[in-house]
Amino acid sequence: MEAGMEAMVIGGGVAGPVAAIALRRIGWDVTVHEAYADPAGDVGSFVSLGDNGLRALDAIGCRDAVAARGTRLPLLRLRSGRGKLLGEAARGRVTLMRGHLVETLRALALESGARIVTGRRLTGVGHGRTAVFADGTTATADLIVGADGIHSRLRTVIDPAAPAAHYAGLWTAGGRSPHPVDPDAFTITFGARATMVCAPTPAGTLWAAQVPSPAPPTGPLDHAALAALFDADHGPAATLVRTTDHWHPRTVMQALPAGVPRWHRDGMVVLGDAAHPMGAGQGANLAVEDAVVLARCLRDTPDMDTALTHYETLRRPRTTQMLKFAGANRDAKISGPVTARIRDLTMPFFFRRFAAKSSAWMHDYDVEWNKASTLPPSST
Numbered sequence: 352m353e354a355g356m357e358a359m360v361i362g363g364g365v366a367g368p369v370a371a372i373a374l375r376r377i378g379w380d381v382t383v384h385e386a387y388a389d390p391a392g393d394v395g396s397f398v399s400l401g402d403n404g405l406r407a408l409d410a411i412g413c414r415d416a417v418a419a420r421g422t423r424l425p426l427l428r429l430r431s432g433r434g435k436l437l438g439e440a441a442r443g444r445v446t447l448m449r450g451h452l453v454e455t456l457r458a459l460a461l462e463s464g465a466r467i468v469t470g471r472r473l474t475g476v477g478h479g480r481t482a483v484f485a486d487g488t489t490a491t492a493d494l495i496v497g498a499d500g501i502h503s504r505l506r507t508v509i510d511p512a513a514p515a516a517h518y519a520g521l522w523t524a525g526g527r528s529p530h531p532v533d534p535d536a537f538t539i540t541f542g543a544r545a546t547m548v549c550a551p552t553p554a555g556t557l558w559a560a561q562v563p564s565p566a567p568p569t570g571p572l573d574h575a576a577l578a579a580l581f582d583a584d585h586g587p588a589a590t591l592v593r594t595t596d597h598w599h600p601r602t603v604m605q606a607l608p609a610g611v612p613r614w615h616r617d618g619m620v621v622l623g624d625a626a627h628p629m630g631a632g633q634g635a636n637l638a639v640e641d642a643v644v645l646a647r648c649l650r651d652t653p654d655m656d657t658a659l660t661h662y663e664t665l666r667r668p669r670t671t672q673m674l675k676f677a678g679a680n681r682d683a684k685i686s687g688p689v690t691a692r693i694r695d696l697t698m699p700f701f702f703r704r705f706a707a708k709s710s711a712w713m714h715d716y717d718v719e720w721n722k723a724s725t726l727p728p729s730s731t
């Protein structure tokens with residue numbers, strides 16, 4: 352499609368600013384509307400970006416600025432709570448605070464010429480793609496991009512029957528501790544009662560505990576009880592919790608297991624968590640990939656509907672595969688003691704033989720920004 356088209360991006364989290372930058376790269380006029388006045392800064396938890404997410408950022412010239420805000424660790428290491436090494440892979444990733452990622456992406460979006468309006472929450476879309484906001488203002492555009500996260504409003508505008516996310520049996524709490532951990536690895540320890548994820552950074556060790564629970568937690572977080580969940584485990588988990596001097600907010604993991612049936616309609620499209628909430632792990636990476644692929648399809652396809660169909664055709668298989676992986680990953684963290692014992696016995700074998708190869712689809716993915724995208728005839 353030609354340059355000079357107008358896009359309205361709803362949501363200024365991860366996917367929103369990346370979509371804005373990618374759309375600016377193809378010459379579109381872009382305004383991002385973000386619900387909160389200022390959700391960026393040193394708030395929230397941390398995320399880690401793998402080679403796939405970083406490669407997608409590189410395609411639109413953002414990789415270096417993002418990587419400079421984080422810590423690159425060369426290894427991914429998995430351990431059991433009994434102290435056994437379950438697996439190790441040279442899968443480098445950059446770990447950074449989500450707030451710093453958002454802050455950096457927004458600055459890059461502004462630099463690219465996009466506008467960002469904060470404190471503007473989408474409530475609905477009327478005739479002629481007229482977006483209506485909670486403050487009473489309205490706006491129109493050729494394309495409305497829903498980068499408005501797991502509880503996306505645009506998802507239900509596109510399809511009023513779209514399913515809603517619900518509690519996925521796991522909550523997380525985390526923080527930063529001065530206690531040192533393995534300096535070279537992003538480490539995941541499957542403990543007897545909860546999973547501990549940790550990453551060393553110059554500011555201290557960032558950690559997140561993932562706690563299985565049939566119902567979401569209520570009341571304030573009990574730090575001592577959280578630490579006690581790791582007392583029976585080998586490794587630094589319990590000490591990390593007890594020595595934490597900077598806490599991140601508790602998060603309840605949500606999922607949409609059946610997926611989102613409809614991603615686009617009449618010049619409106621969803622991406623990132625709005626299209627396929629993943630839970631922790633790869634959600635931000637996929638959000639970045641989506642945004643770049645969407646711009647590529649709009650660049651290379653003559654009309655809107657075909658471009659959005661093309662985007663979905665390219666992204667659906669990958670996000671479906673990732674949703675399956677994320678579901679299995681979550682189940683592994685909420686498994687009972689017997690399943691956990693089997694996992695601890697079998698994982699080292701499978702990890703050594705198959706992990707590098709079988710996870711290549713996840714990390715080696717390329718958005719192919721420089722390649723013209725053409726829709727296969729069967730998809731039109």
Ligand SMILES: Cc1cc2nc3c(=O)[nH]c(=O)nc-3n(C[C@H](O)[C@H](O)[C@H](O)COP(=O)(O)OP(=O)(O)OC[C@H]3O[C@@H](n4cnc5c(N)ncnc54)[C@H](O)[C@@H]3O)c2cc1C
Pocket residue numbers: 361362363364365366367384385386387390396397398399400449471472473474498499500501502503504523602622623624625629630631632633634635636637638
């Ligand atoms: C604890 C935790 C750890 C995680 N760790 C990782 C990790 O290590 N690696 C990884 O890849 N992913 C991780 N994720 C997942 C990742 O954070 C998400 O997948 C990613 O942020 C999705 O990006 P998004 O832009 O689609 O949505 P979001 O980042 O949620 O952004 C949505 C934005 O839209 C705004 N918004 C919402 N509704 C409206 C509205 N009506 N109008 C206007 N604006 C609106 C919100 O305020 C927000 O700014 C983690 C998630 C959690 C909870």
